[in-house]
Amino acid sequence: MSDSGILTGEYFINGDEACAEGAIAAGCRFFAGYPITPATEIAERMARRLPQVQGICIQMEDEIASMAAILGASWGGTKSMTATSGPGFSLMMENIGLGMMTETPCVIVNIMRGGPSTGLPTLVGQADVMQARWGSHGDYEVIALSPSSPQEMFNLTIEAFNLSEIYRLPVLILGDELVGHMSEKVIIPPSDQIHQVSRVRPSQSPDGYLPFMAGDNLVPPMACAGEGYHVHVTGLTHDEQGYPQTTAQVHERLVRRLADKIRHNTSKIIQVEEFETANSEVMVVAYGCTSRTAREAVQILRSEGKKVGLLRLITLWPFPEERIRQVAQGIKAFIVPEINYGQIAYEVERCSQGRAETVLLPLMGGAIHTPENIMEAVKEYLP
Amino acid sequence: MKIRYQPIVPFDQEGFNRLKDEQHGLHPDDQYLKPGRIPHIWCPGCGLGVVLNTYINALKMTGIPIDRSVVVSGIGCTGRVAGYLNMDTYHTTHGRAIPFATGLSLTRPDLSVTVFSGDGDLFAIGGNHFIHAARRNVNLKVICVNNFNYGMTGGQVAPTTPVSARTTTTPYGNSEASFNLPYLAHASGAVYVARWTTFHARQLVNAIAETFSIDGFTFIEVIAPCPVGYGRPNKIGSGLDEMIYYKENSIVQNGADPRNVDIALKGKIVVGKFSEEKRPTFLGEYEEKILKKFRRTET
Numbered sequence: 255m256s257d258s259g260i261l262t263g264e265y266f267i268n269g270d271e272a273c274a275e276g277a278i279a280a281g282c283r284f285f286a287g288y289p290i291t292p293a294t295e296i297a298e299r300m301a302r303r304l305p306q307v308q309g310i311c312i313q314m315e316d317e318i319a320s321m322a323a324i325l326g327a328s329w330g331g332t333k334s335m336t337a338t339s340g341p342g343f344s345l346m347m348e349n350i351g352l353g354m355m356t357e358t359p360c361v362i363v364n365i366m367r368g369g370p371s372t373g374l375p376t377l378v379g380q381a382d383v384m385q386a387r388w389g390s391h392g393d394y395e396v397i398a399l400s401p402s403s404p405q406e407m408f409n410l411t412i413e414a415f416n417l418s419e420i421y422r423l424p425v426l427i428l429g430d431e432l433v434g435h436m437s438e439k440v441i442i443p444p445s446d447q448i449h450q451v452s453r454v455r456p457s458q459s460p461d462g463y464l465p466f467m468a469g470d471n472l473v474p475p476m477a478c479a480g481e482g483y484h485v486h487v488t489g490l491t492h493d494e495q496g497y498p499q500t501t502a503q504v505h506e507r508l509v510r511r512l513a514d515k516i517r518h519n520t521s522k523i524i525q526v527e528e529f530e531t532a533n534s535e536v537m538v539v540a541y542g543c544t545s546r547t548a549r550e551a552v553q554i555l556r557s558e559g560k561k562v563g564l565l566r567l568i569t570l571w572p573f574p575e576e577r578i579r580q581v582a583q584g585i586k587a588f589i590v591p592e593i594n595y596g597q598i599a600y601e602v603e604r605c606s607q608g609r610a611e612t613v614l615l616p617l618m619g620g621a622i623h624t625p626e627n628i629m630e631a632v633k634e635y636l637p
Numbered sequence: 638m639k640i641r642y643q644p645i646v647p648f649d650q651e652g653f654n655r656l657k658d659e660q661h662g663l664h665p666d667d668q669y670l671k672p673g674r675i676p677h678i679w680c681p682g683c684g685l686g687v688v689l690n691t692y693i694n695a696l697k698m699t700g701i702p703i704d705r706s707v708v709v710s711g712i713g714c715t716g717r718v719a720g721y722l723n724m725d726t727y728h729t730t731h732g733r734a735i736p737f738a739t740g741l742s743l744t745r746p747d748l749s750v751t752v753f754s755g756d757g758d759l760f761a762i763g764g765n766h767f768i769h770a771a772r773r774n775v776n777l778k779v780i781c782v783n784n785f786n787y788g789m790t791g792g793q794v795a796p797t798t799p800v801s802a803r804t805t806t807t808p809y810g811n812s813e814a815s816f817n818l819p820y821l822a823h824a825s826g827a828v829y830v831a832r833w834t835t836f837h838a839r840q841l842v843n844a845i846a847e848t849f850s851i852d853g854f855t856f857i858e859v860i861a862p863c864p865v866g867y868g869r870p871n872k873i874g875s876g877l878d879e880m881i882y883y884k885e886n887s888i889v890q891n892g893a894d895p896r897n898v899d900i901a902l903k904g905k906i907v908v909g910k911f912s913e914e915k916r917p918t919f920l921g922e923y924e925e926k927i928l929k930k931f932r933r934t935e936t
Binding site for chain 1: 674704720729737742747765932
């Protein structure tokens with residue numbers, strides 16, 4: 255282990271473990287969680303690993319407390335994370351909203367299983383995509399990343415921390431049971447090759463400091479506890495001083511800025527992997543474990559000469575509207591396999607604005623699509 | 638779609654400066670209050686001003702600098718305490734002040750973390766967090782302002798409302814048993830348990846100051862008047878009447894068995910320091926039993 259505590263090397267580990275390693279590599283030093291299948295391995299790995307880097311791992315009394323604790327730790331100046339699955343994700347929603355309103359950097363991992371309710375604890379699902387986007391009350395913009403391999407669980411966890419620090423908000427990782435539990439080779443690079451970003455701190459003195467006054471990038475510098483800035487942090491609508499205000503004007507200004515700091519930067523945030531997209535007449539749009547099946551289907555179809563490609567969504571939110579809109583102009587149809595009853599498919603349909611047809615391939619959970627499922631759907635358009 | 642936005646009204650820096658310059662600094666305690674935040678939102682006769690004042694006096698007495706202390710609150714009238722104090726303050730979600738403060742306290746053991754919240758916040762919606770933080774002995778100074786009802790929402794029944802008391806959601810009198818908070822805190826593992834009323838301002842200052850030097854989860858219950866939400870429907874009268882009631886009906890009994898300090902409607906109120914004990918803290922044990930194993934010795 256290097257001085258930074260990063261386990262540089264090649265490993266055969268599962269996605270949950272890779273996620274924990276990514277967090278440590280990103281500089282996370284506080285984890286609060288509650289056991290839940292299929293995300294428990296993250297908490298277990300953090301409990302073993304965090305003390306080795308002088309970090310703290312605490313098992314809280316529930317997911318509500320876990321989410322609250324990581325917000326508190328973040329205001330203490332420590333990068334923090336929690337990990338859960340559907341039922342726990344539901345419980346976290348109110349405090350995710352607090353994190354959005356108070357602009358608190360942190361990372362929440364949801365290893366999705368079949369829902370609703372207790373559903374399929376041990377089996378795969380992808381049905382929390384819209385909950386991730388709209389789950390807490392009120393208007394806000396989220397960033398949600400969708401890893402499709404253990405290596406990406408590692409990489410995107412670092413990315414999630416960096417985004418949360420840059421834009422000052424809780425960032426979501428929407429993994430799924432399959433990616434969380436599958437074991438593959440994961441390469442952990444040397445510490446000097448890991449890009450770590452930390453929140454911008456105020457450069458001015460506490461005198462006259464406005465904790466929620468942002469510059470052109472719409473992200474205010476963050477003064478953490480005990481630094482002498484005397485910041486009031488509240489989930490109430492607040493002005494640039496951080497003081498509660500109950501006026502429509504202040505609310506408009508605050509909520510618009512919270513949304514715009516993401517909306518104005520979508521081109522920097524969004525990542526889409528393009529696979530065989532050139533000259534495609536049909537485009538498969540997939541994410542997470544489903545994108546692995548989709549890739550197989552596209553490969554087989556391409557070998558048969560079919561003009562089909564794959565847009566693999568690495569960023570689910572903000573949704574890659576621009577790219578979908580562009581692609582829609584030149585193709586016959588989007589094929590959207592999802593392990594839910596249609597969530598991202600609605601976004602695809604919305605963005606294609608009727609220029610291309612959208613075909614949803616739903617699966618309620620507990621299993622993944624077969625390449626044949628996808629190939630059959632494509633062949634309806636490319637016989 | 639096309640979007641036509643509402644105009645943005647910019648932050649009124651001048652107005653804020655005026656508020657800060659003209660009204661802040663006149664009172665000697667203003668250094669403890671955030672500039673431009675007074676007047677507060679509490680009703681006439683409310684006990685929260687007294688509690689805020691005693692906290693400030695405890696800081697003065699102990700000499701803890703405002704840069705070294707933070708306050709975390711939940712939601713409700715007491716939840717608003719945080720917003721008036723000129724230090725790092727966190728007004729969190731309903732019931733979740735303690736777990737938020739847990740994350741803060743564990744990552745910043747150099748700071749004194751006080752949780753200020755009401756009886757509903759700490760013991761109804763937040764009850765689970767309270768007992769677990771006390772069990773773990775997280776280093777938190779918890780001050781619960783108990784006014785026997787939900788004041789912010791207009792006087793509903795709380796887990797502390799005595800049997801037979803009237804609130805807007807118990808119009809025929811409360812039929813539920815109430816919590817005895819010192820007993821609950823003590824049984825959950827709090828290392829210091831006391832109760833005072835807002836009439837006992839000096840004892841309260843001493844108690845709060847005393848907890849600052851204790852490493853671990855401390856609990857002070859402050860009985861406070863809520864003339865609007867609780868006093869009026871129960872014919873206790875104004876805030877001043879409630880203070881007279883505290884004066885005439887409080888029994889100071891340091892070391893009282895917490896099992897015997899229940900509060901009945903219009904009954905006696907046993908006050909005092911009920912218990913203090915030493916017990917390893919969460920962070921102390923984590924440090925000693927876990928972190929130390931992986932700390933490299935200086936060469």
